[in-house]
Amino acid sequence: MAENGVIGQLEHGHCWAIKVLDASKDGEIVKFTIQTNVETEGDDEKGVVVLRQYEDLEWLYHCLVSHNNTDGVVIPPLPPKPLTSVNAAEARSKKQLGKDAKHMVPDEFSKDCRNFEKFLQLVIQHPAFSNDESLQKFLQEESPPVRTKVKKGVMESLSRSNFVKMVHSQQRKNFGTFASCLNGFKEMLFRRTCKLVEFENATKALEKAKPKNQEALQKAKEDAEEAFNTISEDSKKELIRFNQQRVLSLQSSLVQYAESRLKNGRDTYAILAKLVNNLKKSP
Secondary structure: OOOOOOEOOOOHHHHHEEEEEEEEEEOOOEEEEEEEEEOOOOOOEEEEEEEEHHHHHHHHHHHHHHOOOOOOOOOOOOOOOOOOHHHHHHHHHHHOOOOOOOOOHHHHOOHHHHHHHHHHHHOOOOOOOOOHHHHHHHHHHOOOOOOOOOOHHHHHHOOOHHHHOOOOOHHHHHOHHHHHHHHHHHHHHHHHHHHHHHHHHHHHHHHOOOHHHHHHHHHHHHHHHHHHHHHHHHHHHHHHHHHHHHHHHHHHHHHHHHHHHHHHHHHHHHHHHHHHHHHOOOO
């Protein structure tokens, strides 16, 4: 989990700090405890703690995508769903204890908490989503949203075609969380390509149009051109913001790694110094 939680700046001077404290298993369901501290100008900090499960996160993702203009946006990827089945527990136990292990290791959801929190971090820091009403309900209302099965649209299915999935596995191994974001970036470029195709088709239709249809087709071409230029401009801004996030994330990871190595070195030195002193005192 993030060391200081998730920080997000909202409209009206509101600043949110979010932490995923822990997760507990209830049957086949994993419930995450999310703490949200809201700081407002001139007011004291207000804290809210809610319980959410993975289906609630899917609902939030659906609302963010459907309620906002995401044409030129890198949509933060959903984290993987926690594994709670018996088969998953057996596989985890054999991986940790060996193939002949007869005991089951206890459930551990710290990684899922980090993934859950990282997703919220990317959302709350994104200007396209940070002020979304569904996000505020998700973080502040005690009762969870109505859980309904979310159906994927045609465009979402297309954007996750083989073109997008082709390098997903290798990227995830090499780049972690931002590898998934890179797939989101490819999806954004795919939407931009669709706008370009629409613009080119509108241009061709105008060139072949009869005089009586030219006015309507000219308007269609101008609209398609404007939509393409808009998504291109938004994509440039998103690319800059996305690269800045990657650099900051890498810097933070390197600092944490360096601090952990320093701490490990100090601890090792203290142990060795103690052993040397004991050897000197021994007869």
